[in-house]
Each structure stands twice: as structure tokens, then as C-alpha cells.
Amino acid sequence: MDLKTCVKEIQRGNPRSIYVLYGTEKYRLQEFVQFIIQHTVSEEHRDLALSKYDTAETPIETVIEEAETPPFLVERKCIIVKDQTIFASGREGKIEHQTNRLLTYMEQPLETSIIIFVIQADKLDERKKTVKLAKSVGAVLSFLPLSAEELVEWVVKQVEKQGCSITQAGVEALLNSAGTHLQSLSAEINKLCLFTGAGGTIEIETIERLIAKTTEQNVFQLVEDIVRRRADRALAVLHELLKQKEEPIKIMALIVRQLRIMLQVKELTGQSFTQQQAASQLGLHPYAVKVAAEQARQYEPQVLARWLATAAELDYEMKSGRVDKTLGLELFIMRIAAGIMKEARR
Structure with a gap:
């Protein structure tokens, strides 16, 4: 499954019923989860339409029962499930999961529920039936570290979102000063753009002045x-x-x-x-x-x-x-x- 395709589907009002999101790039993964929520559930209805589970504490059949229950006073609901064992190879806990219930549901999910599985791991367990089925229905999306070129592009786009611009030398100076952690970079970009002002260009001198190196x-x-x-x-x-x-x-x-x-x-x-x-x-x-x-x-x-x-x-x-x-x-x-x-x- 391709991220750009997913984004376009969601923007058109056609989100998928199941997402299996995995990867070590926590910032981008959580950003995508929030993107789904913002485009599928209105803010005033989120108390009714949002629910969160952890498979370390809750059996998967409880999650499926929630998904099969019709939403109350809203068009659809989002169910966010933190997982390390059903799709990944994390240590099995005390909870016994009836994964056959999940497999059956994944073949014919309800359009009124969106289940978002969040797995913070660098890979899924390819041996598991859940992973194989999730891939076959196009539910899997990875959030692994950006390549060097993608990271530079990400910085430029984040700056442009703030109405500013940054030179190529500025991007390198920013990465050398703030590191590659996206959450920290986002905070530093916000600070630099606030200082520079709308329409301004972030220069090396500004970065050296405002960002303290570790x-x-x-x-x-x-x-x-x-x-x-x-x-x-x-x-x-x-x-x-x-x-x-x-x-x-x-x-x-x-x-x-x-x-x-x-x-x-x-x-x-x-x-x-x-x-x-x-x-x-x-x-x-x-x-x-x-x-x-x-x-x-x-x-x-x-x-x-x-x-x-x-x-x-x-x-x-x-x-x-x-x-x-x-x-x-x-x-x-x-x-x-x-x-x-x-x-x-x-």
C-alpha cells in the first residue's frame, strides 16, 4: 500500500476499513493516524467516535466486537489498536487472542468502522496469517526512516508549510545542528519560521543563532x-x-x-x-x-x-x-x- 494513494483516498472521503501501520518512525506514523482521524471524524464527535485498545491488555475479539457495533450518532468511528504480538513478533503476553475472529472480519470489514493497528517495529512477522491477509487486502503501510534525500525533501516541505523557504545549505546546517529526529526537527522548524516571518528565507546564520547543538x-x-x-x-x-x-x-x-x-x-x-x-x-x-x-x-x-x-x-x-x-x-x-x-x- 502506498502512502500517497492512501492520503488521496482519505481526502476523497474513501478511507479503508483497516490499516496496519508499522515502523520505527513514530512521528510520521502518529501524524498519519491523526490525519485519518481529522478527515473521518468531526472534532465535536470524537468523544463518541474514537476508542483505543492495546492488545497487551485486551483480546482482539473485544476489538472486533467494537468494530461490529454500529456507531452512535456518527457516520463512522475510528478504533486505534496498539499491537506488538498479532502482527509483529513481540513476546506473547497473558492475553490469548482469537485471531481467527480478526481474519474473518478482515475479509469483510464494515465501512462504518476504521480499525487502525499501530505497530512500532521495524518489520512485521511475515509468517503470521494476519500479516499475509493484511498485505493481500492492501492494509499494510510502513513508516521506516526516510532516506537522506527524502529527509531533505521533508524539511523543505515542512518549512514551506509555514510560509517560509530554506536554502540547501540551510537544510544541511539544520540537520547537522538538530539531528534527524523528526519531532525535534519539526519544533526547530517552527521556531525558525516564527523568527524569520512569513515569506522569509531561513539562512545558516539564523540556524546557528537559534539552535543550540547537542x-x-x-x-x-x-x-x-x-x-x-x-x-x-x-x-x-x-x-x-x-x-x-x-x-x-x-x-x-x-x-x-x-x-x-x-x-x-x-x-x-x-x-x-x-x-x-x-x-x-x-x-x-x-x-x-x-x-x-x-x-x-x-x-x-x-x-x-x-x-x-x-x-x-x-x-x-x-x-x-x-x-x-x-x-x-x-x-x-x-x-x-x-x-x-x-x-x-x-
Whole structure:
């Protein structure tokens, strides 16, 4: 089932009777649930027309009985069902479900009821009859992390909804500052558009002024400056983090994490993995993989491996007290930057 097709059906007043929504992108999934509700049940009737269940607490036959009961004073009703066991492979709880009741209902659902199953999992259990039937009737819709390109497009559309615009450089700066979590991005976009005003354009300067970077995002910028041969800027970011009382060993750990991701992405893409496949393999957001691939593009895996070895040695020296933590980080940045320049001259 295609999301755009579903949206058009709902807008035309022809919603489906059953939706099985799954995925780890909670923000978009909940946004779609609210979209269904807004277009199928008037606000003044929602107390009568909305009901919520959890299959961890309620047997599925109770949900089916609710769906088979005619709506009261409204044209149709929405039944939202949180699930981890009927469609996914979550641990079975104390509730025993008569899934045959659901299978029978799915073959001939009532138009007066809309059942929305919400499964927060990265995949459904393909072995189950419920999943097979749901797919055959076109009820399944996935909400997995957006690809890097889709994420950029999503940001642009969210900004345009607010009556503003944003430059391509602005999108990258926003993602580098706020991360890839859609709920956080939405809040930051609202703030930026409110500041910019209708018809305005969000620039990098505005983003740097209004959005405070997390420690993780600052370390990401530090690594970015290192691989772009900007040792002076990397040191400036380091000193700013230290002013904020960040622990040097934590900073070192985050640097190592980003270097390891760069090496892993380099190796996987070298094995013909797409960035989307690499993201799935590493459990990362596709945009993070895209950025890591860009950072690692001009360096051989052996170079990245040497950086990691250097970082591991320094981490041991810092933890054992053989080197001052701050001095160790500064030397590490300068050694890596010098190594980059040496590699560039070869």
C-alpha cells in the first residue's frame, strides 16, 4: 500500500476499513493516524467516535466486537489498536487472542468502522496469517526512516508549510545542528519560521543563532573539521565543549564512534552496499550514513583504521593517567590533521 494513494483516498472521503501501520518512525506514523482521524471524524464527535485498545491488555475479539457495533450518532468511528504480538513478533503476553475472529472480519470489514493497528517495529512477522491477509487486502503501510534525500525533501516541505523557504545549505546546517529526529526537527522548524516571518528565507546564520547543538552534534562538527583539514576550527570546537564542562573522555568516545562509522560505511559501500542498505546494516539513520560516506570518501580504509588505532591508544593513555586529558585531545586533533595533510600530498 502506498502512502500517497492512501492520503488521496482519505481526502476523497474513501478511507479503508483497516490499516496496519508499522515502523520505527513514530512521528510520521502518529501524524498519519491523526490525519485519518481529522478527515473521518468531526472534532465535536470524537468523544463518541474514537476508542483505543492495546492488545497487551485486551483480546482482539473485544476489538472486533467494537468494530461490529454500529456507531452512535456518527457516520463512522475510528478504533486505534496498539499491537506488538498479532502482527509483529513481540513476546506473547497473558492475553490469548482469537485471531481467527480478526481474519474473518478482515475479509469483510464494515465501512462504518476504521480499525487502525499501530505497530512500532521495524518489520512485521511475515509468517503470521494476519500479516499475509493484511498485505493481500492492501492494509499494510510502513513508516521506516526516510532516506537522506527524502529527509531533505521533508524539511523543505515542512518549512514551506509555514510560509517560509530554506536554502540547501540551510537544510544541511539544520540537520547537522538538530539531528534527524523528526519531532525535534519539526519544533526547530517552527521556531525558525516564527523568527524569520512569513515569506522569509531561513539562512545558516539564523540556524546557528537559534539552535543550540547537542554534545553529539558538536563532536560531529569537530570530526567534520578534522576530515576537512580545518585543525584550527576543530580545536575551537573542542575548547568550546570543554568550557561547557564536557568530560574529555566522553568527547573522545564520541570521536571514536564517528570514526568507526566512517570506516564501517567505507567498507560496506566498497562491497556495493547502497547507503540505505548500509544504514539498515549498521542501525543508523540513512542521513547519518550519507554524511559519513561524504566524510570518508577521499580516504582509504587503511587510513581510517590507523586513525581508530591512534584513538584507541590515546583513550588508554587518558584513562590510565599517562597523558593530560585535554592535552591528549589537542595532540590527537593535530596529529590526525597532520596525517591527513601527509596523505593528501602522497
